[in-house]
Amino acid sequence: MTAPAALRRIEVVTIGDELLLGFTIDTNAAHLARELAAMGIEVVRRATVGDDAPAIRDAVGQALARTGAVITTGGLGPTSDDLTKPAIAELFAREMVLDAAHLRWMQERWRSRFGREMPESNRAQAMLPAGAIKLPNNHGSAPGIWLEDADGRFVAMLPGVPREMRGMLADTLLPRLAARRGSGAGTVVRSRTLRTTGIAESLLADRIAPLGPLESMSLAYLPGLDGVDLRLTVRDLPAPEADARLGQASTTLLSTIGDTVYAEDSADLAEVVLSACRRAGKRVAVAESCTGGMLGMRLSAVPGSSDVFLGGVIAYHDDVKRHLLGVPDGALRDHGAVSEPVARAMAAGARTRTGAEIGVAITGVAGPGGGSEQKPVGTVWVAWDVDGDVEAERLQLWGDRHEVRYRAGQAALARLRRRL
Amino acid sequence: MTAPAALRRIEVVTIGDELLLGFTIDTNAAHLARELAAMGIEVVRRATVGDDAPAIRDAVGQALARTGAVITTGGLGPTSDDLTKPAIAELFAREMVLDAAHLRWMQERWRSRFGREMPESNRAQAMLPAGAIKLPNNHGSAPGIWLEDADGRFVAMLPGVPREMRGMLADTLLPRLAARRGSGAGTVVRSRTLRTTGIAESLLADRIAPLGPLESMSLAYLPGLDGVDLRLTVRDLPAPEADARLGQASTTLLSTIGDTVYAEDSADLAEVVLSACRRAGKRVAVAESCTGGMLGMRLSAVPGSSDVFLGGVIAYHDDVKRHLLGVPDGALRDHGAVSEPVARAMAAGARTRTGAEIGVAITGVAGPGGGSEQKPVGTVWVAWDVDGDVEAERLQLWGDRHEVRYRAGQAALARLRRRL
Numbered sequence: 001m002t003a004p005a006a007l008r009r010i011e012v013v014t015i016g017d018e019l020l021l022g023f024t025i026d027t028n029a030a031h032l033a034r035e036l037a038a039m040g041i042e043v044v045r046r047a048t049v050g051d052d053a054p055a056i057r058d059a060v061g062q063a064l065a066r067t068g069a070v071i072t073t074g075g076l077g078p079t080s081d082d083l084t085k086p087a088i089a090e091l092f093a094r095e096m097v098l099d100a101a102h103l104r105w106m107q108e109r110w111r112s113r114f115g116r117e118m119p120e121s122n123r124a125q126a127m128l129p130a131g132a133i134k135l136p137n138n139h140g141s142a143p144g145i146w147l148e149d150a151d152g153r154f155v156a157m158l159p160g161v162p163r164e165m166r167g168m169l170a171d172t173l174l175p176r177l178a179a180r181r182g183s184g185a186g187t188v189v190r191s192r193t194l195r196t197t198g199i200a201e202s203l204l205a206d207r208i209a210p211l212g213p214l215e216s217m218s219l220a221y222l223p224g225l226d227g228v229d230l231r232l233t234v235r236d237l238p239a240p241e242a243d244a245r246l247g248q249a250s251t252t253l254l255s256t257i258g259d260t261v262y263a264e265d266s267a268d269l270a271e272v273v274l275s276a277c278r279r280a281g282k283r284v285a286v287a288e289s290c291t292g293g294m295l296g297m298r299l300s301a302v303p304g305s306s307d308v309f310l311g312g313v314i315a316y317h318d319d320v321k322r323h324l325l326g327v328p329d330g331a332l333r334d335h336g337a338v339s340e341p342v343a344r345a346m347a348a349g350a351r352t353r354t355g356a357e358i359g360v361a362i363t364g365v366a367g368p369g370g371g372s373e374q375k376p377v378g379t380v381w382v383a384w385d386v387d388g389d390v391e392a393e394r395l396q397l398w399g400d401r402h403e404v405r406y407r408a409g410q411a412a413l414a415r416l417r418r419r420l
Numbered sequence: 421m422t423a424p425a426a427l428r429r430i431e432v433v434t435i436g437d438e439l440l441l442g443f444t445i446d447t448n449a450a451h452l453a454r455e456l457a458a459m460g461i462e463v464v465r466r467a468t469v470g471d472d473a474p475a476i477r478d479a480v481g482q483a484l485a486r487t488g489a490v491i492t493t494g495g496l497g498p499t500s501d502d503l504t505k506p507a508i509a510e511l512f513a514r515e516m517v518l519d520a521a522h523l524r525w526m527q528e529r530w531r532s533r534f535g536r537e538m539p540e541s542n543r544a545q546a547m548l549p550a551g552a553i554k555l556p557n558n559h560g561s562a563p564g565i566w567l568e569d570a571d572g573r574f575v576a577m578l579p580g581v582p583r584e585m586r587g588m589l590a591d592t593l594l595p596r597l598a599a600r601r602g603s604g605a606g607t608v609v610r611s612r613t614l615r616t617t618g619i620a621e622s623l624l625a626d627r628i629a630p631l632g633p634l635e636s637m638s639l640a641y642l643p644g645l646d647g648v649d650l651r652l653t654v655r656d657l658p659a660p661e662a663d664a665r666l667g668q669a670s671t672t673l674l675s676t677i678g679d680t681v682y683a684e685d686s687a688d689l690a691e692v693v694l695s696a697c698r699r700a701g702k703r704v705a706v707a708e709s710c711t712g713g714m715l716g717m718r719l720s721a722v723p724g725s726s727d728v729f730l731g732g733v734i735a736y737h738d739d740v741k742r743h744l745l746g747v748p749d750g751a752l753r754d755h756g757a758v759s760e761p762v763a764r765a766m767a768a769g770a771r772t773r774t775g776a777e778i779g780v781a782i783t784g785v786a787g788p789g790g791g792s793e794q795k796p797v798g799t800v801w802v803a804w805d806v807d808g809d810v811e812a813e814r815l816q817l818w819g820d821r822h823e824v825r826y827r828a829g830q831a832a833l834a835r836l837r838r839r840l
Contacts, residue, residue: 220471
């Protein structure tokens with residue numbers, strides 16, 4: 001047996017028909033990658049296979065041969081489609097054996113927690129490959145598994161339910177991987193993101209091009225509903241040096257494109273706007289027509305938002321615009337619900353009816369139906385009232401219903417941020 | 421050159437550092453899988469690699485050798501991290517050549533659409549592998565690429581931006597793949613989902629187990645925030661027979677667990693509730709505290725919801741509960757905002773203040789802060805008022821802030837559905 005090399009690179013295999021068939025979006029893979037990168041371990045490849053033992057063996061076997069370090073997610077649950085453990089046991093030429101202690105623990109848990117006997121279908125969760133190390137699960141009943149060969153190559157098997165996977169990763173697997181990272185440790189893979197909105201990817205690239213390539217750093221352009229994120233990544237440096245390089249590079253970028261950047265790293269624009277309101281000593285309320293509550297949801301998703309975000313009115317129907325926001329009949333009749341006068345009256349109504357200092361309003365045609373020649377799908381009016389001073393802007397947005405609604409909220413927040 | 425076999429199986433390779441690093445969640449893969457399954461082509465494996473030419477070549481090369489049919493997403497954009505085309509050209513031993521017509525088209529497009537010259541960084545988008553077929557992009561500027569060898573093995577390269585990928589898939593790639601499916605066509609991979617809520621995965625499994633295995637069909641348990649979805653899948657059958665088998669199997673399942681099923685296939689519970697309201701001739705309004713608009717967002721996400729969903733009040737702050745919903749001071753003072761009297765008053769206020777027949781209210785402790793011994797994080801009161809008849813229920817939910825909020829909305833909808 002040779003001592004395993006210090007762990008720097010790992011592969012991830014996510015398992016489940018539901019992932020391959022496209023009925024579940026794989027959020028585990030992204031979470032794993034972020035957590036591992038933070039400790040200097042890079043996910044170098046990812047594969048997804050269905051609930052199919054030969055495919056599981058094949059994908060995990062290739063990853064083991066290539067990288068020697070593999071994390072799997074999925075296929076540890078109680079139901080009949082769960083094949084991960086036996087398939088990987090076969091790859092390591094191990095038998096499956098009953099873990100009596102775990103079986104008793106599960107039986108206890110069902111009695112105390114649900115007040116009934118454990119369903120028979122949970123018994124498979126207590127079967128483990130011989131020689132496996134159990135990774136405790138404090139967030140569910142399926143334990144994770146660590147299986148390792150004589151050469152130090154290993155597979156760590158985690159459950160597929162995101163909450164259980166995340167809990168087990170933090171509680172047990174990350175500490176174990178940190179130890180594997182070995183004494184040659186001390187370097188990290190680290191990223192910084194500059195979040196831009198309101199500018200196209202290629203225009204950003206053109207403004208950045210004259211800077212030349214950034215030293216020992218990768219720069220990725222990530223267009224999304226929020227705008228285009230610019231992600232800088234450095235690898236294999238000690239943390240202080242990594243941070244220094246990222247700091248220099250982002251200062252350089254900000255000198256060129258700072259006007260388009262609303263946040264660093266993962267901060268949502270809603271969070272940025274709430275902070276700006278807090279600094280200005282002003283509380284905000286919303287009036288939402290086509291977005292139906294999405295802007296309120298984003299603002300209230302920020303923990304601790306309640307000192308600045310008061311709430312507001314979902315004015316989907318015109319009667320609600322009239323009665324709860326005081327939008328004048330005449331404005332609705334003469335200009336229609338998607339119009340500047342209505343947006344302005346909604347913003348003012350949100351402010352005055354809730355007692356806030358700021359009101360933000362959105363009214364538009366989100367589609368797919370409801371468009372006209374003058375107001376095609378994607379026509380949106382946003383308005384913002386700060387202490388009685390109301391401004392408004394017409395937007396022409398693109399995309400499907402969800403995209404138009406999301407972009408409308410993002411644009412309203414961007415306008416309010418600029419105003420503050 | 422041999423005639424390529426009828427296309428039944430395909431692999432997907434998604435490309436991008438942002439996917440491997442975990443900063444972008446891969447929604448393209450799920451979309452591709454669903455669209456392909458609908459025409460009887462099964463995604464049998466998926467791989468994700470970074471913006472790294474050797475890794476792209478390796479993953480695409482393996483998939484080609486294994487399955488002979490590959491779709492890639494990502495790495496066709498204008499910026500410097502885009503390597504897909506040259507890497508795959510090398511795999512096929514092709515040169516990169518300039519497509520002058522596409523260059524002119526892009527230059528025109530920038531002038532007419534943005535009123536300025538095309539940025540230089542877009543020029544790379546007009547470079548194609550020799551012998552490649554261009555797949556037009558009606559939703560962006562990077563064309564897709566179809567590259568095929570003398571034995572009929574192919575790689576179809578699509579952009580990574582979801583909107584462009586989806587448009588190009590529908591407009592150009594699916595028709596091309598349909599032709600490839602060949603004359604032996606006529607069979608499909610088809611699924612049906614029974615959506616359950618309010619019951620644990622293993623309890624469902626126990627109730628289903630006595631039915632025995634379902635004939636020539638796979639059954640997957642998909643736990644998520646909505647509840648547990650049961651997905652039945654049949655493969656390689658003509659469409660009518662596939663539908664008949666799925667119909668029989670779901671009838672059998674419904675006879676056993678029908679009380680837990682709120683919808684078939686992908687319907688959101690919000691959609692189911694709106695239909696129930698429509699049938700009952702009643703309009704609905706919301707009063708949301710901890711969910712901050714999420715329930716309104718879900719209801720208004722359903723196209724055509726405006727005949728039944730009126731809107732409501734985001735009563736995040738207690739003053740908004742008082743002033744816009746008429747929640748009595750005494751109820752707030754004596755019982756706190758998260759209490760049965762407040763939930764009931766909110767539901768009634770939502771109904772009466774908007775003129776709806778139904779009001780639904782949610783008030784709770786979403787966390788991470790704000791919990792107490794009597795009302796720990798996850799304590800939620802939901803209430804529903806139908807024509808003045810108010811009911812309420814206390815829930816103890818689990819998970820992070822987003823999960824508690826989502827589950828609160830789902831539970832409120834489930835209660836209202838049962839009531840209707």
